[in-house]
Amino acid sequence: MAAKALMIQGTASDVGKSMICTAFCRIFSDDGLKVVPFKSQNMALNSFVTIDGGEIGRAQGVQAEAARVVATTDMNPILLKPKQDMVSEVIVHGKHFMDMSATSYRNNFVEQAMPIVEQSIHKLQNEYDLIVLEGAGSPAEINLKDRDIANMRMAHATDAAVILVADIERGGMFASIIGTLALLDDSERARVKGIIINKFRGMRELLDDGVEWLEKETGIPVLGIIPYIDINIEAEDSLALSSLRFKKPKQDEFAIDIAMIRLPRISNFTDVDPFFDEPEVGVRLVGNIKELGDPDLLIIPGTKNTMDDLQWLKDEGFETAIHKLVEKGTRIFGICGGFQMLGNALQDPHAVEGDGGSAVGLSLLPVTTIFNKVKKTVQMTGKVSVDVFEKDMELTGYEIHLGKTVIENENCSPFLALSDGRNDGAVTKNGQIIGTYFHGIFNNREFTRKLVNELRFKKGLAPIDQKVKTDAERREAAYQLLAEHVRQNIDLEKVYRMLQTSIQSI
Known part of the structure; x- marks a missing residue:
């Protein structure tokens, strides 16, 4: 039987899709499922090298480790690495394919990519219980939708239930959710089974009226409100360079x-x-x-x-x-x-x-x-x-x-x-x-x-002599912390019910 599929899409880039996928990979693995991450097409500055020398998006390497499986190129069959203005290196199944302009990629390669993507997804469907798919950017980019192979096309191909993630830290969160849903066609919108509000800071009760309105307006349940948490898990998006961790400290603040x-x-x-x-x-x-x-x-x-x-x-x-x-x-x-x-x-x-x-x-x-x-x-x-x-x-x-x-x-x-x-x-x-x-x-x-x-x-300073944790120990602790944080702040029972209901007839 083909694997169940859950897809995490976002109202924009850097809303936390990768982190939510990582959390779900660990949650489902902890719950005894054989789970695997997947992103059909990824554009990333940071990449991961698989054990057999293939290059995939770093997020899928991280998610595979969180899922306790060995990362393969099937988890990210197409990787784009920006190289020059409007030119990216195209990597197919972990290996360099060619450098291609954005126009050439859109006009000449996207449709060729689908058989490559389908081959990978079919292989994963036969080997795992559950696939956690990650979307790219927003599924509602009107100028890109006809050639978008990373969002709703993959949801349809895998019969996936979609969770839409919005970043409240950015401001305009309600508008971003309503706008995204409005720009989806009927079959696409029907796949959105839940909403997650991410990076929340402040008093939870101040959001209650807004959540009630949002659920009534959209007919889609808010599965959870995830409080902001700073967990040391690697990023791949250039937007992460402007994160709090990288904001410039004064030089005299640190030894x-x-x-x-x-x-x-x-x-x-x-x-x-x-x-x-x-x-x-x-x-x-x-x-x-x-x-x-x-x-x-x-x-x-x-x-x-x-x-x-x-x-x-x-x-x-x-x-x-x-x-x-x-x-x-x-x-x-x-x-x-x-x-x-x-x-x-x-x-x-x-x-x-x-x-x-x-x-x-x-x-x-x-x-x-x-x-x-x-x-x-x-x-x-x-x-x-x-x-x-x-x-x-x-x-x-x-x-x-x-x-x-x-x-x-x-x-x-x-x-x-x-x-x-x-x-x-x-x-x-x-x-x-x-x-x-x-x-x-x-x-x-x-x-x-x-x-x-x-x-x-x-500089004449005494050495630091406290015990050094290995990188593997740190990553494992981070995955568990993230998984427990998300588990405590979402309605996981609703997520499991989503997975039990086939929506192939949509």
Whole structure:
């Protein structure tokens, strides 16, 4: 028998669809169901690498872990990664397909995508009891509905009951719900079986009259009002960069000040998330040199276009500013594209990053990067291969990059010795400048604590000696906390009744 299906759609982007899906995945798993997440088409800056080297949206990787299943590319068969203005990399079943303009994708690829999506959904339907589908943006975008393969088309294809999520924090929540429902056709609206109001703050009783009116006006029950909660679960949407966690603290508010450059095409920005858990550490996003200040650690993150973002760094004056920080002794850490920028030269003979050509890097590491057409996507383990940190400290992470970076001279050493025999990254002899392709490196909590303590030692501060929880322990606790929070604030019995009633006849 085909799996039951529950779909979470939203009145807009960043209303909390991914988090609600994650919560339901854990709730249903706790209740003994074999549950799996699914999103047919995802546009995300942050991606997840499956065990077999496929690339999917980070949210589906997180949701799979919450559901206690191994993530596969069937859970997100099509991934779009913005690369340039109006151009995205199209990833099909975890592998690079091609770079495509928005117009070309809409006009030429969307209908080709449906057999790919259907193949994945049919496979999941045969293997699981329940599919928790996540929509994309809003299901009521009139200019996109005829080519929308992520919302109501998937609800129809899986006979899914739909829960509509609205974000009360944004304001205009009632209008967003009524407007969304008004723009759906009759068959689409009939699939909406419940409403969840998310990110609520304040006195619950002040919302009662509004909820009563909403249910009477729409005929759809409000299943729950979810109070705002800050849970450390990775985000994938660029809108998360403006969240409370990233609002700029004053540098003197924390013993250790970490700055990350907000590149125009930033990707996998969740690499810095573990620092939020470190005591007395503040993390700032820096969009211009006026905000740069004098951090203890500067992180240059990943990017979907290294060449363009390197030129942006130079145009904005960051190159000179970074060199001045290096002279002061600031530690610099480049990840993926940030690592490539730290080198002497970048060469793009196959024009994989745009028009091709070459560029001079920041010249802080004696390395050269040559871009190639084959993307490296793999989960990896490795050991620190230099004495900058504890020798042989084993790290886990994942690689997502185009290009090979070669060390040019003996002024630096490889940073990691990988389990497959390769070396990764580069580090100067004094350990001040580090570059690596390892995403997720700071999720190795012992490594991160050692790095923080080295920054503290430099400032004459005592080390932090409290026990370090592993990243797996932290994630597991976060999933359980989120699941219990949602379970306590929704009518789960109504959700189960929705799943028991077939709506195929609609």
